Amino acid sequence: MDEPPAAPGGEEAARREAVLPDDDLQVFLKALASSTRQKLFAHFADGEELTVGEVAERAGLGPSTTSEHLAVLRRGGLLQSTRSGKLVRYRADKEGIAELLGQLHSYLRSPTEARDTP
Numbered sequence: 019m020d021e022p023p024a025a026p027g028g029e030e031a032a033r034r035e036a037v038l039p040d041d042d043l044q045v046f047l048k049a050l051a052s053s054t055r056q057k058l059f060a061h062f063a064d065g066e067e068l069t070v071g072e073v074a075e076r077a078g079l080g081p082s083t084t085s086e087h088l089a090v091l092r093r094g095g096l097l098q099s100t101r102s103g104k105l106v107r108y109r110a111d112k113e114g115i116a117e118l119l120g121q122l123h124s125y126l127r128s129p130t131e132a133r134d135t136p
Contacts, residue, residue, distance in 0.1 A: 039125050042095065046118045049094025054079075055087050059096055062110040069105050 039047065049055055061073055068076075074084035088108055091097045095114040099106050 039121070043118060043121050043125065046094045046096070046122070049090050049096055052087070052090075055091055058084065058087050059091055059110075062097065062108065065110065067100075067107045067109040069107055073108070 074081045098111040
């Protein structure tokens with residue numbers, strides 16, 4: 019009996035596609051994918067806590083645009099936020115970043131091991 023033709027790329031390509039970082043790591047990578055968010059995150063490198071307005075002023079962006087980008091960075095595990103009345107202060111989430119970098123390191127270091135797992 020004839021076998022159906024193999025899909026382009028074959029079984030190996032299907033396995034490569036099936037192995038993806040978990041959702042948290044994907045959100046982390048998407049947060050870092052924007053050069054604007056990378057520039058905004060740099061404002062937190064020295065451990066400072068900043069409001070949306072402070073970051074917007076330093077970055078030369080509008081407050082609503084800045085707020086949207088900071089929210090993406092927070093969801094991506096790069097920033098933490100605390101609310102004090104109407105003000106929201108952001109700071110780098112060092113522990114969250116360390117955890118996600120560990121996951122990324124494991125993912126990048128052993129892609130063949132992950133592919134061989136059923």
